[in-house]
Amino acid sequence: MAFHVPKAPGFSQMLKDGAKHYSGLEDTVFRNVQACRDLAATTRTAYGPNGMNKMVVNHLEKSFVTNDAATILRELEVQHPAAKMLAMASHMQEQEAGDGTNFVLVFAGALLEHAEELLRMGLAVPEVIQGYEMACRKALEALPECVCSRVANLHDVKEVAAAIRPAIMSKQTGHEDFLAGLIAEACVSVYPESGNSFNVDNVRVCKVLGSGLAASTTLRGMVFRREAEGSVTSARDARVAVYSCPLDTESTEAKGTVLIRSAAELRSFSRGEEVMMEARVNAIREAGATVVVCGGKVGDLALHYADKHGLMVVRLLSKHDLRRLCRTLGATELPSIATPPTPDEMGRCDSVYRTEVGDTQLVVFRHEEGEGGGVGGAGVSTLVLRGSTENLMDDVERAVDDGVNCFKALARDPRLLPGAGATEIQLARRVAAYGEACPGLEQYAVKKFAEAFEAVPRALAENNGFKANELISKLYAAHHEGRSTAGLDIEAEALALRDVAEAPAVAEPFLVKHWGIKLASNAAVTVLRVNQIIMAKPAGGPKAPKAKKDWDNDDD
Template sequence: MALHVPKAPGFAQMLKDGAKHYTGLEEAVFRNIRACKELSQTTRTAYGPNGMNKMVINHLEKLFVTNDAATILRELEVQHPAAKMIVMASHMQEQEVGDGTNFVLVFAGALLELAEELLRMGLSVSEVIEGYEMACKKALEILPDCVCSSAKNLHDVKEATSLIRTAVMSKQYGNEDFLAGLIAEACVSIFPESGNFNVDSVRVCKILGCGVSASTMLHGMIFKKEAEGDVTSVKDAKIAIFSCPFDCTVTETKGTVLINNAKELMDFSKGEEDMMEAQVKAIKESGANMVVTGGKVADMALHYANKYKLMVVRLNTKWDLRRLCRTVGAVALPRIMAPTPEEMGHCDSVYLSEVGDTQVVVFKHEKEDSAISTVVIRGSTDNLLDDIERAVDDGVNTFKVLVRDKRLVPGAGATEIELAKQLTSYGESCPGLEQYAIKKFADAFEALPRALAENSGVKGSELISKLYSAHHEGNKNMGFDIEGEGPALKDMLEAGILEPYLVKHWGIKLATNAAITVLRVDQIINRCWKYCFDAQFEPEVMFYCVFGLQDRNNAGTDLNLVFTTFLERMAIIKQRSGDEGFKEHRHVIIVFTDGNFNHKKF
């Protein structure tokens, strides 16, 4: 009979075996802060134009080489619950404004790091939280005073290029002028007078080979496909789009046909051929000279398409079909039939081309008022192409944000230092203990220009002191000049290094909310089975112990089969680890099987 070991009194007595709980500053609050600090320090070195790349290999063994914080976090799959709150805040920043994800991470990490100092000084968590909330509210009141410019005419390609340039610079430093021009041209061409801008209307086509300077912009769409038939180019294309296969319709039921002689065999498929020809002929007579299908293309249908000089292109995904319908103004038909003039799309030219060694089908509009535009990017490696695509996405999202709010603030740390300066003055005017939290909130803004300086090989403390000196003299647009020697300063308004107001607004808001949420946690209760095992046990043992426990509760489970499989696995582990190493595994087996299996013992 197994000896009953009583549980320790208190909160642990109310929980099941294996559950853990942590309470208080040291066990809960500081533990969460430490996890968030480590995550923030991971992405901090990727901040700014001179930020370092991270090499991330995800669970599918796909390689990512990038300094884009959103991509890094998405592929890391962070598991720590407190760190996951910071990750969720950065994801919200990406959804809201499309840029500034690393700003949220670095700023939230700095807030929590300084909050830890306040807590160790003796302030209570509630006082720190109240001070942070007051400081956040004041910072959002000060931020409109930092606005130095605004977008005047987003239909002007030259002005749009200068506004997008800063966002692209952080991802593709050195290529920002060229790429910003392409992105601005693509955005302006689809930007209607009504002012509604859709990010999905700017597409990206990645083609391996050549260099970044060979990238181009196209009014229309481009697909890495080949034409199915003999016709490879059409001018003034009238396009019929079908979401079904380009083939004869067949019934869902199976049938049996009895053929008595050779004539019946010869005539067996003639009716099907006549029907297929009639359908293709009807499409041609409707005025269409091109067919796009979302399914397979039958040989018979392709034969008659060539006969009637129809160009045929197959697209694999419904998303490509939808975007093409928007581009050419067509309606995707569910079955093969002659389209009406309203259902047909129009494109100035459709042709098969070769870019590098890749065959592409180009749907091109000669006018600049296309519904969709495409940026064709070239590069030497797939990782470089992916990174350029992320830079294009940032540029397009920046254009969208400026459509919502045209205000601009200086970049390169100028806005952060101005906020820190004014918040410090505000903190000194507050009488309560919250003033310490407000001042630390102001100090947290220094983490951003400090990261820019350190990633550029400059001492952060020297840059911070020079920035404060310049801002105290009234030069609130002065920021870090990354192209200068040492901690050089430059007027960001004159240099054109400007950021959208909404990026800073939402970044401050989301980072503060995430940090406060982490600080409010005073107890961690863990009921996850995987924490019931010691780290020294092998994964195979953990899996089969849990497997046995779960199946014991099911009345219909063959426990003998479960444990036989379990013993076979243990024998393999015993051979691998030897007798001494297997003692630990035997202990786990006895504890978790609870002696309910009548099998031989080790």
């Protein structure tokens, strides 16, 4: 005799069988906080110049060895909803400032850890949230007062290299001076004179396996890992015609049958195609073009006449590369070879040539130094990176990306803040003093917000092998004496402080810290606002039973 089993009372009775529902501090807030703390603890050991690397194997079984938090989170594919909020905040930090992704995770993890302490003390969640929001506003108000210097001239390579050096040092310790010079040269060469904006897509990277990092170079123009198609391999003062179509005979949309009765008719039929192709290639040459770039295959017949008329042919299959090349040369992308280019549609380049680096064939479109190129005078520069392994070059490329984004942040706001934990301690002191003057229970949350700033210098100390508590006390003592730019000296053998505003300065862009504090605070508050977790029944039916091994073997 069958009988009906009643569902559990409460909210669960409204959901399908298999759905899950959690509520209360223990099941929701503390569960989410623990997940976020675990995520922050994973990337915290990678913070700073001496942070440890992580080996991440993604779903395609490709391995990454890096200490870049953005890459780690992107390849891990975090699924926990609360931890995913921190990952999204870190991703937004990468989009807004390009650097400081690990800072967001470390700071947000510390905020949630201290929030858990406050909640276990008896404070209500709204009181903690209100205190955090008050402290965040105070920290952002006090941040401009911590500015130690600014980049006066973004067209000065040495000044820019000194400003972006700390961002590169956190990824490639020991090579920061060399890479900072290369990246600064590449960014300054394409930074418009008006200084209105900077497009990070104007700095490209070409990785060539072999040699060492010291063999890397930068040049104004673009470099492609390809070969020239024909026998013409170089052109000076080149006029470049860019086509998005193949350089070949056009095929008709409808299929047809041709009846040929004699050898003369066969020669006449083939000759028609040859005459048409030669006329088109000759028209391109007479228009003044010396280099043809096409976005599809190059036919043997077209290549024969291109060699005959002295045209250099380069094939690029990527539409994005074609668009960047047009921006570099000031050319217009043409859809068909039937129409020769006009003088306004052709791009100009000082030299186009094929070269060999190691055992890799390269085609280089190069502008001479000081020459403007592209739309509005803002061309494209390329960093040719050398390295012994692909993993090494991938890690260097991530350091280059951080340096270029750091330059972008400086183009928007040239102010610099002292690094090495100096800014965090200064903000901690100011926010803590503000918390002392706050009435109500929110002052506890404000003080804990100030205490969360200590997580950054604490992580730096632990990753350098120093005692964190001793460093924190030394930093507070130095800042109390008026040394507002005192930070950790990571190059010293023992625990020591230094004035990080001195040369070589350890500074970071104002926008990196501004957005980092803002996004970390918002992520922590969003996690704390969750008071219920409702998980619907997973889609799909029951899983199929596993088949026995070698079930289709006829010998069994």
